[in-house]
Amino acid sequence: MGLPNSLTYLAALALAMLLLVSHAGSQQRKPDDGLTPTIQVEVNVVNILATVRDKHGAFVKNLTKDDFILTEHHQPQQIKYFEHETDVPLTIGLLIDVSGSQSGLVDIERQAASQFFSQVLREGDVAFLIRFSGDVELLQDITGSPRVLQAALQGQGVSSGGSPQPSPVVLTVSSGGTALYDAVYVAARERFMHRAGRKAMVLITDGIDFGSDRTLADAIKTAQQADTVIYSIRYFDLGAYVDNSFQVYTQVMDSALRTMSEETGGRVFYVDKKHPLPQVFDELQQEMRSQYAISYAPTTEKLDGSYRRVNLRMRDHNLKVQARKGYYAIPSRK
DSSP states (O other): OOOOOHHHHHHHHHHHHHHHHHHHHHHHOOTTSSOOSSOOOOOOOEEEEEEEEOTTSOBOOOOOGGGEEEEETTEEOOEEEEEOOSOSOEEEEEEEEOSGGGGGGHHHHHHHHHHHHHHHOOTTOEEEEEEESSSEEEEEEEESOHHHHHHHHTTOOBOTTSSBOOSOEEEEOOSSSBOHHHHHHHHIIIIITTOOSEEEEEEEEOOOOBSOSSOHHHHHHHHHHTTOEEEEEEOOOGGGSOTTHHHHHHHHHHHHHHHHHHHHTOOEEEOBTTBOHHHHHHHHHHHHTSOEEEEEOOSOOOOOSOEEEEEEEESSTTOEEEOOOEEEOOTTOO
């Protein structure tokens, strides 16, 4: 047989060398050499719901991400996702104060809340209902049915599966007083923490807390960890207070509700004769449908559980933005 064709010979030689190198590499790379077959990367994404108003208080709905300036601990951040999204699924937790000072308002609250659920819940939205005084009680678990929520408001609760829930489920037990902070804490931890989408906690209360095991700081921290916006409706019956006790407590009431709401991206609504509860609920549901959804991946990637201060502001100084003030950098945040 004669000499092989030169091209065929070179191709065979190259293949042999490749197989040799590959075999040597496989021999050197043993399972115990510390290498892993895949690389897992955990990406931390912070979600912000923002409401923007003009100098007259009207909602501004035609903005782009370039209209916003976002910083975290004074470091500029790039907005990765931006949308004026009013139909992202919404989870609402309505927490009603039924302590002694609020007893004269319960019927009005039931009627207004019933109408609110009918107006605000759309397909894909869900809600739950909690009442609190000394104890914190779940009147209605998460449901998408306004009818079921309305029944719970009248004391005829139904479980999340649709079966009868003849009595409230006690979530926390207090020694007495009004457990406002406990109610916020347990609602955020047990009902909001692992839910996706937009989340809003609505408080109807005079703002007084006596008897909570949790502090105001605990309540705010847990709501922030659950990515939950708190809207406070300050509603009180002057007839329930003796002498000047209302004046003594009013500054404390305002401070607590304002802090919880503003730190989480919400605000406080005030009920009076010129601004009745049904009107407040109507304004609230309009605000929930007028939000911008903003997300970003922080330049500081370390997830060490620390609190990160966030500042979202407008390039146009005539516009005012309402958004959360910070978040906790927790691994595997939902």
